[in-house]
Amino acid sequence: MFLDLERPTDAFFRTETFRDDYSFANSEAAIRRFPFPFDRDAYMYAVNIEQHMPGPAKSATEFPIDIDEHYVAEMIDREKVLAEDPLRCQSLPHMITAEWDLLELLMTAMARDYPAWFSLTCDGDRWHWINRPLGLDQRFTFGDTATLPFGPMEYITRQCQGDFCLLDQRQDNLWMDAGLVTTQADWSLDFDLGMNFIEWHGPVPLAHEMGVFERALKFLLNLQLGRPIRRLNWTMTVNPRLDTSPENYHRWGIDRTTVTPENVGDKVHLRVELQALWRLPRSNAIVFSIRCYLIKMREVVSVPKWARRLHRVLRDLPEELADYKGLTNYRATTVDWLSRHDDGAPTSPGFTPD
Amino acid sequence: MRALQYTVRVSEAEAVTPRVRRLRLVAADGTALPPVSAGAHTVVSIDTGERVIRNAYSLTAPSLSGGAYEIAVLRTPESRGGSAFIHERLREGDSLTLSAPANFFPVNRRARHHVLVAGGIGITPIAAMAEEIFRLGASFELHYAVRSAHDGAFCRELAARFGGRLHLYCGERQERLQVQAVLPNQPLGTHLYVCGPERMIEAVLADARAAGWPNANLHAERFVAPAGGEPFSLFLRRSQRSVTVGADESVLEAIERIGVEAPHLCRGGACGECITAVSHADGTLDHRDHFLSAAERDAGEHVMICVSRLKGRELVLDL
Amino acid sequence: MSEVKSRPKWGRLAVVPEAAAHLVCAEGVGLDAVAEAFGDHDAAQAAATVLLAGPTTAAQAGLTGTRVLSHPSRATAFTAFHAHLDRAKMGTAIYLAGSESFLNAASAIAEAHGVVREALQGEHRGARTRRVQCVHCKGIMEAVAVSPIVCSHCGVHLMVRDHYSRRLGAFMGVVVDAEAPGVLPQALRL
Ligand code: HEM
Numbered sequence: 135m136f137l138d139l140e141r142p143t144d145a146f147f148r149t150e151t152f153r154d155d156y157s158f159a160n161s162e163a164a165i166r167r168f169p170f171p172f173d174r175d176a177y178m179y180a181v182n183i184e185q186h187m188p189g190p191a192k193s194a195t196e197f198p199i200d201i202d203e204h205y206v207a208e209m210i211d212r213e214k215v216l217a218e219d220p221l222r223c224q225s226l227p228h229m230i231t232a233e234w235d236l237l238e239l240l241m242t243a244m245a246r247d248y249p250a251w252f253s254l255t256c257d258g259d260r261w262h263w264i265n266r267p268l269g270l271d272q273r274f275t276f277g278d279t280a281t282l283p284f285g286p287m288e289y290i291t292r293q294c295q296g297d298f299c300l301l302d303q304r305q306d307n308l309w310m311d312a313g314l315v316t317t318q319a320d321w322s323l324d325f326d327l328g329m330n331f332i333e334w335h336g337p338v339p340l341a342h343e344m345g346v347f348e349r350a351l352k353f354l355l356n357l358q359l360g361r362p363i364r365r366l367n368w369t370m371t372v373n374p375r376l377d378t379s380p381e382n383y384h385r386w387g388i389d390r391t392t393v394t395p396e397n398v399g400d401k402v403h404l405r406v407e408l409q410a411l412w413r414l415p416r417s418n419a420i421v422f423s424i425r426c427y428l429i430k431m432r433e434v435v436s437v438p439k440w441a442r443r444l445h446r447v448l449r450d451l452p453e454e455l456a457d458y459k460g461l462t463n464y465r466a467t468t469v470d471w472l473s474r475h476d477d478g479a480p481t482s483p484g485f486t487p488d
Numbered sequence: 489m490r491a492l493q494y495t496v497r498v499s500e501a502e503a504v505t506p507r508v509r510r511l512r513l514v515a516a517d518g519t520a521l522p523p524v525s526a527g528a529h530t531v532v533s534i535d536t537g538e539r540v541i542r543n544a545y546s547l548t549a550p551s552l553s554g555g556a557y558e559i560a561v562l563r564t565p566e567s568r569g570g571s572a573f574i575h576e577r578l579r580e581g582d583s584l585t586l587s588a589p590a591n592f593f594p595v596n597r598r599a600r601h602h603v604l605v606a607g608g609i610g611i612t613p614i615a616a617m618a619e620e621i622f623r624l625g626a627s628f629e630l631h632y633a634v635r636s637a638h639d640g641a642f643c644r645e646l647a648a649r650f651g652g653r654l655h656l657y658c659g660e661r662q663e664r665l666q667v668q669a670v671l672p673n674q675p676l677g678t679h680l681y682v683c684g685p686e687r688m689i690e691a692v693l694a695d696a697r698a699a700g701w702p703n704a705n706l707h708a709e710r711f712v713a714p715a716g717g718e719p720f721s722l723f724l725r726r727s728q729r730s731v732t733v734g735a736d737e738s739v740l741e742a743i744e745r746i747g748v749e750a751p752h753l754c755r756g757g758a759c760g761e762c763i764t765a766v767s768h769a770d771g772t773l774d775h776r777d778h779f780l781s782a783a784e785r786d787a788g789e790h791v792m793i794c795v796s797r798l799k800g801r802e803l804v805l806d807l
Numbered sequence: 808m809s810e811v812k813s814r815p816k817w818g819r820l821a822v823v824p825e826a827a828a829h830l831v832c833a834e835g836v837g838l839d840a841v842a843e844a845f846g847d848h849d850a851a852q853a854a855a856t857v858l859l860a861g862p863t864t865a866a867q868a869g870l871t872g873t874r875v876l877s878h879p880s881r882a883t884a885f886t887a888f889h890a891h892l893d894r895a896k897m898g899t900a901i902y903l904a905g906s907e908s909f910l911n912a913a914s915a916i917a918e919a920h921g922v923v924r925e926a927l928q929g930e931h932r933g934a935r936t937r938r939v940q941c942v943h944c945k946g947i948m949e950a951v952a953v954s955p956i957v958c959s960h961c962g963v964h965l966m967v968r969d970h971y972s973r974r975l976g977a978f979m980g981v982v983v984d985a986e987a988p989g990v991l992p993q994a995l996r997l
């Protein structure tokens with residue numbers, strides 16, 4: 135096994151699970167920094183792209199790559215998923231340069247922004263990487279795959295929160311030609327591998343007709359080096375399960391029928407994806423990171439503005455979106471429960487708590 | 489969105505031929521410039537003292553590994569003064585401003601074989617591609633047409649590096665690059681790249697299409713006009729403020745510079761947040777966004793201020 | 808339901824006049840489409856190779872100027888298709904004709920050989936059955952006519968989703984009764 139699970143680690147990192155007994159929870163601080171995705175009381179698809187600029191201190195966007203209290207537990211969960219299904223990590227042969235680009239981007243950002251946990255020293259192409267929370271110490275030659283225990287993309291994304299897709303740019307389109315995806319909201323890397331931007335977005339309702347994907351694609355084709363961007367996406371998940379894959383849907387789908395008025399607060403989770411995109415220098419590829427944040431309904435309503443707003447968004451969500459996001463079986467029960475936390479008072483614009 | 493800029497210093501300037509000057513550029517602050525993909529270009533801002541000229545140049549092979557960048561500048565009589573300035577007045581040690589590299593002419597990494605075709609100074613991106621493909625261990629051939637052996641700035645280096653994969657055609661010796669002769673026996677999945685004089689590009693592409701090559705397998709360098717343009721006056725009707733939009737800034741940036749807030753999100757013409765009503769335009773609107781439909785553009789009632797501009801004297805916005 | 812964005816659109820075969828060679832892979836009645844497209848083009852017929860899955864049909868009469876190589880099964884025709892693609896040169900136009908599941912599988916082979924989409928034509932003739940991959944066990948079913956259907960590999964009841972992978976040459980099959988075990992919608996023809 136890659137990670138030594140018995141090793142004691144920094145007390146900052148929670149010991150918790152995203153399966154079986156589902157012991158995942160957020161600390162007070164994690165609730166406060168949660169990237170709440172609604173800036174108004176209604177939701178519809180849009181080209182909600184903005185520059186990936188540093189946000190306020192301690193926020194989820196303070197640094198380009200966010201490492202939080204769930205880091206170690208998430209990496210352990212990822213290792214379990216990969217052990218059962220290696221197809222969750224795939225890379226077509228022409229993506230090897232992009233893999234090295236990604237390794238450089240992540241190691242550099244993690245070591246710069248979290249020096250207590252990660253360190254990187256480079257002497258020409260002889261690199262030395264230390265990951266203290268996971269107990270890893272690796273010397274390798276940049277550009278030489280044989281000096282790492284996995285391919286460069288897999289090596290570094292087993293150590294970084296969030297799913298990652300590498301997109302090759304050719305023929306005025308983006309092609310999903312590599313990725314490591316274990317915390318997905320019900321889509322399959324194995325199935326989507328090799329597709330272009332319009333194809334992998336095929337199942338999304340309404341947005342194609344609204345021109346959302348056409349505009350977003352044109353924008354991304356011009357994505358510039360050193361000018362990363364981000365957007366938020368969201369759905370809901372019953373039980374704090376990270377790995378809601380189509381591959382295992384025949385196992386976890388049934389969870390959606392277990393929501394009752396009594397257990398909404400603990401069982402139903404808002405699932406937010408902070409998605410960031412960077413142009414990569416050597417390969418001209420783009421990396422798409424999908425960082426998943428979970429929060430229980432009980433935790434959401436501890437912020438009054440979020441309680442009011444989520445209730446209204448969920449209540450008024452267009453049927454097509456609710457269906458697509460798989461909420462149909464438990465939306466009414468959840469809206470009912472949330473309505474008890476919405477006094478009808480107006481909410482202020484913007485994402486942040488009042 | 490305005491490209492990231494680097495301030496660089498000319499660390500070496502060398503005449504490779506009487507008409508081509510090669511510049512080696514290092515970051516002024518001593519940091520390493522990022523590596524680049526073959527086919528990438530940078531926009532160089534040249535301050536001649538009278539005005540700022542912005543020219544796009546392909547980054548040559550030594551730029552691939554990063555650290556420093558190299559460009560090769562042909563002296564062109566019809567240039568707006570940029571190449572003349574680089575040839576006559578630029579000295580080692582001088583400073584320049586570069587945009588972060590962008591690549592509109594990338595190598596197709598799925599190709600089974602690559603046919604590279606260059607004429608004259610068009611060799612700069614093509615030689616970088618040959619180097620990148622060579623390092624990847626992929627299959628390629630390089631066809632390079634020059635006027636005289638004297639002119640072929642890179643002939644000797646290329647021959648030393650790529651040996652038999654280089655096919656040189658020297659006009660002076662009556663050698664002609666006949667692309668029809670190169671096309672017929674290429675394996676399915678081959679991609680062809682061409683850079684050189686406009687007439688040569690058109691001829692190569694036409695021959696390849698006539699031989700049944702799909703457009704998707706054909707690639708030619710296309711330089712898009714760098715962002716920015718001529719300056720113009722801007723008047724904000726509601727806040728009663730006026731400002732000149734500079735050559736290098738967007739309307740949105742000019743507005744922000746004088747402290748007026750305008751809604752925006754992507755700063756790249758995609759999200760629609762910055763849509764602004766046009767009260768009056770003395771000139772033609774230069775729409776550069778992906779948001780407005782063709783009909784909306786024609787109507788001229790709205791403009792996306794993060795990227796679009798005016799070609800003309802004054803723009804009055806409802807802000 | 809809007810159209811499936813990821814699903815290839817098949818049209819009618821039309822000879823590419825500038826192509827130096829023509830490589831055709833067809834199955835069963837697909838040969839009719841080939842005969843219609845190439846019927847009046849003597850030069851194209853002379854430069855064409857037709858790989859046929861299954862026995863020759865009456866349509867072959869319209870293709871006297873062409874080599875039609877008949878293979879006993881789809882699998883053997885595909886072995887030949889791979890070999891011909893390996894040796895083919897740029898300037899070769901590629902054509903496919905047959906049932907939807909045949910087009911699914913054959914186009915994935917062409918794609919893997921680096922044939923770009925604009926250089927590939929397909930015409931749908933015959934059965935509307937689709938190739939389907941079970942997303943749970945990754946098993947492929949070659950000719951699926953209805954949805955839902957039981958996965959022939961793992962036994963899960965699958966709904967055929969409107970999501971198509973050109974790399975796999977298959978539509979996605981996903982469990983249909985995960986949220987209501989045993990409750991199966993009526994099977995409908997695709
Ligand atoms: C280029 C990187 C991107 C990748 C790899 C990506 C990938 C995906 C995938 C795999 C899905 C799930 C589709 C399914 O149901 O099978 C999805 C959904 C979606 N994507 Fe993207 N996407 C990218 C960029 C964007 C951008 C820039 C936008 C901006 C508008 C966008 C908007 C959406 C929307 C609205 C959905 C539906 C989400 C929901 O309702 O839960 N995507 N994306």
Ligand code: FES
Pocket residue numbers: 751752753754755756757758759760761762763777779792793794795
């Ligand atoms: S800010 Fe997004 S279109 Fe202008």
